[in-house]
Amino acid sequence: MSECKLNHSQEDVRSKYDAQTPFLPDDMKPLFEQFFTKEHTQDLLNEVFHLLKKYDLASEEERNARNNRLYLVLKNV
Template sequence: MGKCNIDHSIGDVVNKLESQKEFLPNHLADGTRVFLQRELPQETLNDLFHLLKKYDLSSESEQKERNEAIEKMIAS
């Protein structure tokens, strides 16, 4: 995934999560929802947005990589 120059708001990330939650493992969707209740740096919001973006269109191996990245992010 390339870097984007757009800063995504917390609202953008929440909306993206809501649009992709049916495709995410339940524990990730729930964990991400809790994670987003924290005050997060802009870079984290941007990274999470791009992990969620087009998640449903990603291959199974790409989804696995994204899942691992999200799990690592929300565990920190």
């Protein structure tokens, strides 16, 4: 993934999540609901946004890598 200079708000992340929900693993969804109940650093919001960005278009290998990183983030916040 390329570096992005934009800062993404929690609302941006929520919108991206809502768009990608049909493509995400079912067991990840409750973790996201918990994620959205808390405040997060700008770096973390940006990272999650970019992991979700174009998730539906990613190859299976890329999705697996993104899932691993998302689980790591979501289970440790």
